Amino acid sequence: MARALWKGNEALAEAAIRAGVDAFFGYPITPQTELLEYMARRMPELGRVFLQAESEIAAINMVYGAACAGARAMTSSSSPGISLMQEGLSYIAGSEVPCVVVDIMRGGPGLGNIQPSQADYFQLTRSAGHGDFHPLVLAPATLQEAVDLMYASFDLAFRYRTIVIIAGDGALGQMMEPVEMPPMRPPAQDRPDWAVFGAKGRPPRAITSLYLDAEELEQVNQRLQAKLKVIAAGEQRWECYLTEDADYLVVAFGTVARIAKSAVRAARAMGVRAGLFRPISLWPYPSGMLGTLIAQMRGVLVVEMNAGQMLEDVRMAVCGRVPVRFLGRMGGVIPLPDEIAAEIVHMARTRQRGNGHGAQRLLQFKE
Amino acid sequence: METSIIISGFGGQGALFAGQVLAHAAMESGKEVTWIPSYGPEMRGGTAHCTVVIGDEPIGSPLVRNPHCVIAMNLPSVDKYEPLVAAGGRLLYDSSLVKRPLHRTDILGVAIPAHDIALRCGSQQLVNITMLGALVTLCPLVELAAVEQALRIHLPERHAELLRPNILALHAGAAYIREQRIATS
Amino acid sequence: MTSLSLRASLREVSVPPQMEIVYAHPAALADVPMHYCPGCSHGAIHRMIAEVVDELAIRERTLCVAPVGCAVFAYKYFNFDSCEAAHGRAPAMATGLKRILPDRIIFTYQGDGDLASIGANEILHAALRGEPIGVIFVNNAVYGMTGGQMAPTTPVGMKTTSSPLGRDPLTQGRPIHLTEMLATISGVAYAVRRSMHSVAEMRKTKKAIRLAFQAQLQGLGLSLVEILAACPTNWRLTPVEALDFIRDRMASEYPVGDFKVDERLRNWSGEC
Numbered sequence: 001m002a003r004a005l006w007k008g009n010e011a012l013a014e015a016a017i018r019a020g021v022d023a024f025f026g027y028p029i030t031p032q033t034e035l036l037e038y039m040a041r042r043m044p045e046l047g048r049v050f051l052q053a054e055s056e057i058a059a060i061n062m063v064y065g066a067a068c069a070g071a072r073a074m075t076s077s078s079s080p081g082i083s084l085m086q087e088g089l090s091y092i093a094g095s096e097v098p099c100v101v102v103d104i105m106r107g108g109p110g111l112g113n114i115q116p117s118q119a120d121y122f123q124l125t126r127s128a129g130h131g132d133f134h135p136l137v138l139a140p141a142t143l144q145e146a147v148d149l150m151y152a153s154f155d156l157a158f159r160y161r162t163i164v165i166i167a168g169d170g171a172l173g174q175m176m177e178p179v180e181m182p183p184m185r186p187p188a189q190d191r192p193d194w195a196v197f198g199a200k201g202r203p204p205r206a207i208t209s210l211y212l213d214a215e216e217l218e219q220v221n222q223r224l225q226a227k228l229k230v231i232a233a234g235e236q237r238w239e240c241y242l243t244e245d246a247d248y249l250v251v252a253f254g255t256v257a258r259i260a261k262s263a264v265r266a267a268r269a270m271g272v273r274a275g276l277f278r279p280i281s282l283w284p285y286p287s288g289m290l291g292t293l294i295a296q297m298r299g300v301l302v303v304e305m306n307a308g309q310m311l312e313d314v315r316m317a318v319c320g321r322v323p324v325r326f327l328g329r330m331g332g333v334i335p336l337p338d339e340i341a342a343e344i345v346h347m348a349r350t351r352q353r354g355n356g357h358g359a360q361r362l363l364q365f366k367e
Numbered sequence: 368m369e370t371s372i373i374i375s376g377f378g379g380q381g382a383l384f385a386g387q388v389l390a391h392a393a394m395e396s397g398k399e400v401t402w403i404p405s406y407g408p409e410m411r412g413g414t415a416h417c418t419v420v421i422g423d424e425p426i427g428s429p430l431v432r433n434p435h436c437v438i439a440m441n442l443p444s445v446d447k448y449e450p451l452v453a454a455g456g457r458l459l460y461d462s463s464l465v466k467r468p469l470h471r472t473d474i475l476g477v478a479i480p481a482h483d484i485a486l487r488c489g490s491q492q493l494v495n496i497t498m499l500g501a502l503v504t505l506c507p508l509v510e511l512a513a514v515e516q517a518l519r520i521h522l523p524e525r526h527a528e529l530l531r532p533n534i535l536a537l538h539a540g541a542a543y544i545r546e547q548r549i550a551t552s
Numbered sequence: 553m554t555s556l557s558l559r560a561s562l563r564e565v566s567v568p569p570q571m572e573i574v575y576a577h578p579a580a581l582a583d584v585p586m587h588y589c590p591g592c593s594h595g596a597i598h599r600m601i602a603e604v605v606d607e608l609a610i611r612e613r614t615l616c617v618a619p620v621g622c623a624v625f626a627y628k629y630f631n632f633d634s635c636e637a638a639h640g641r642a643p644a645m646a647t648g649l650k651r652i653l654p655d656r657i658i659f660t661y662q663g664d665g666d667l668a669s670i671g672a673n674e675i676l677h678a679a680l681r682g683e684p685i686g687v688i689f690v691n692n693a694v695y696g697m698t699g700g701q702m703a704p705t706t707p708v709g710m711k712t713t714s715s716p717l718g719r720d721p722l723t724q725g726r727p728i729h730l731t732e733m734l735a736t737i738s739g740v741a742y743a744v745r746r747s748m749h750s751v752a753e754m755r756k757t758k759k760a761i762r763l764a765f766q767a768q769l770q771g772l773g774l775s776l777v778e779i780l781a782a783c784p785t786n787w788r789l790t791p792v793e794a795l796d797f798i799r800d801r802m803a804s805e806y807p808v809g810d811f812k813v814d815e816r817l818r819n820w821s822g823e824c
């Protein structure tokens with residue numbers, strides 16, 4: 001397959017189609033809408049299901065229904081819409097049916113704005129709904145990676161009967177980049193043996209998340225937790241960039257991580273041996289690898305488009321062994337390479353002067 | 368080595384499209400490239416801009432504070448980007464519309480009567496591609512032929528009748544740079 | 553537990569030649585005890601649905617979307633596939649199912665709080681889209697499961713745990729007539745109201761359920777049967793008084809009747 005220039009939202013949609021998505025339900029919201037619009041054009045052409053729901057609440061519940069029937073079902077939205085979907089996500093998690101959700105994050109809280117943000121990190125990784133569960137959260141940094149993760153997402157969702165969330169941001173959704181699309185896979189033929197589609201020649205099945213008996217629900221929870229443990233052990237993904245000889249480590253995900261790559265190169269040009277650790281799976285968080293890398297570092301800089309959310313995961317992995325600094329931009333402001341590079345160099349200088357230990361501050365730049 | 372280009376103008380002047388054409392040409396020439404637009408309400412009526420980054424290795428940041436090259440198709444764009452162009456960089460602006468001199472001396476300002484050239488090619492809608500022709504002649508980003516090819520492939524079909532004028536404008540912009548003997552690099 | 557008494561299963565009993573079966577446990581009803589209160593209509597409505605499913609011979613391709621409400625365990629009581637929706641979202645979930653399984657018979661079973669309050673938007677838009685699903689709308693005028701609070705369907709003046717002085721239309725509005733509202737939507741093929749207050753009315757109710765399923769078999773659009781139902785527990789009435797309450801208080805606010813019947817259904821001469 002030749003490379004072609006794709007827009008992020010449309011590339012995600014096409015990748016889902018090639019991965020064999022059976023049904024898409026969604027509701028318009030910037031900066032994700034092109035994904036829905038692309039589905040509106042392509043899915044009917046392919047004889048698959050596209051439906052614009054009356055709300056994100058309805059959309060996720062349509063996904064829930066289609067998923068119960070064993071379909072590869074998905075929705076996409078942006079932050080405020082994901083908030084509305086939390087109830088449905090919790091039911092889907094409790095019922096253990098698979099689905100894929102794309103969150104093209106935008107600035108918040110509230111209506112916020114439509115510029116890129118990473119402020120849904122906690123919501124996606126920690127509190128995607130009530131009750132004890134975690135979706136598998138994947139954060140691509142390039143469009144090729146977005147396509148590859150999207151393509152893999154249904155297999156992951158079905159393997160573990162879990163929710164897979166592709167966490168992007170407005171920049172990823174709106175930008176264009178060359179992408180090599182994977183081959184078209186036919187939609188799956190067989191219905192999984194847990195799905196409901198009519199009790200023909202077998203005992204009836206019911207898909208539910210309701211267990212009134214406390215002991216029984218605890219057992220269900222224990223089973224869910226055991227499954228999450230398996231996912232946590234087997235599905236950690238990350239990228240190390242120029243970390244081999246690095247003294248200073250930048251930790252960033254998604255769009256910020258690719259910006260940080262430029263910053264790491266710039267810092268090296270200024271004589272600071274910097275490297276980048278980029279978590280690809282936000283849940284499960286690749287803490288083990290990060291913990292190992294830390295041993296050789298003199299300082300860590302976490303950069304996010306939020307007030308310091310992944311920062312908590314980094315702190316837990318670092319366990320106080322090296323100073324952790326934080327650079328966060330909010331409200332849809334994207335940190336640029338020069339400001340990250342300046343922060344890396346600053347970290348290295350203050351560290352050399354020996355007064356950097358424990359330094360941890362939230363930097364806010366005004367343009 | 369990455370080269371960053373910002374193309375900026377009024378909404379409707381085709382800044383985003385010119386950037387896409389450049390991005391397509393870069394990709395077809397075997398380069399790595401990113402294109403990222405400004406999006407949102409500012410696009411309606413206000414200014415619109417996009418950033419294109421071209422390189423030989425996978426692109427890191429798709430956004431830059433100090434672009435190497437800027438195409439400014441109106442005065443607000445010149446006002447905004449003149450201070451931001453990287454030292455030694457280039458600022459191409461439409462001198463048919465922007466009458467003020469540039470202040471910076473550490474960048475190469477290139478005045479192009481793009482509006483007039485575009486009108487000669489058939490329409491003021493061709494300013495964006497005129498400027499693009501000038502840019503790729505001035506800076507060795509991609510071959511002019513690759514841009515022409517990208518135009519042929521990616522000009523939306525509903526605008527098929529505009530293909531010839533666009534190609535005309537592309538070459539007119541390139542010719543202007545050559546005629547003025549502006550030092551190319 | 554009235555429903556328990558309905559449970560006597562005759563399926564395994566061999567019938568002597570001179571005797572005739574006058575009552576049989578529907579195959580579409582699971583052979584498990586139901587949890588409903590004495591005099592509750594839910595159990596009887598389940599049974600009617602099961603009988604209709606058996607009569608139409610569609611058990612193996614029928615799916616129920618259960619609500620949040622007292623009928624939350626409907627999925628345990630039916631002997632066919634089912635799933636459990638979030639509160640009010642059953643029509644959206646059924647939409648997802650039906651789009652994937654267009655040849656299956658899919659119905660939601662929803663209470664009045666579920667359908668007319670928290671889920672009003674979902675049912676409205678399922679109707680607008682003309683989703684060919686069945687909706688069994690059990691209107692017992694209160695939020696039964698949570699202890700009898702006021703619902704959008706509570707008659708004016710009725711005392712509930714959340715309207716202790718009686719529903720005041722000035723501050724709490726008037727009862728919603730969702731079935732009449734939905735009947736104005738072209739995507740709706742069948743919208744009727746029935747009642748459970750007498751045996752005669754129950755027969756009509758079952759016939760309506762059957763027509764609703766028939767509408768779906770014919771792919772006509774959304775079909776909805778609102779059923780005035782008893783909640784003696786939260787009404788603080790005996791089962792018999794509760795039936796009178798439906799007849800005297802509920803049916804005056806909510807007259808039984810047909811609000812929309814697709815022509816193609818009228819011509820259908822199916823027997824019940």
Ligand SMILES: Cc1ncc(C[n+]2csc(CCOP(=O)(O)OP(=O)(O)O)c2C)c(N)n1
Pocket residue numbers: 619620621622623639662663664665666667690692694695696697698703
């Ligand atoms: C989001 C949400 N809000 C509230 C509840 C609590 N709740 C459970 S059932 C119910 C009302 C059910 O009333 P109705 O739909 O009339 O059914 P009935 O029990 O009367 O048959 C409520 C409010 C819930 N489960 N979920």
Ligand code: SF4
Pocket residue numbers: 587588589591592593594622692696697782783784785786
């Ligand atoms: S509370 Fe009311 S609706 Fe619920 S089971 Fe009892 S009688 Fe039926």
Ligand SMILES: [Mg+2]
Pocket residue numbers: 663664665690691692693694695696703
């Ligand atoms: Mg009720």
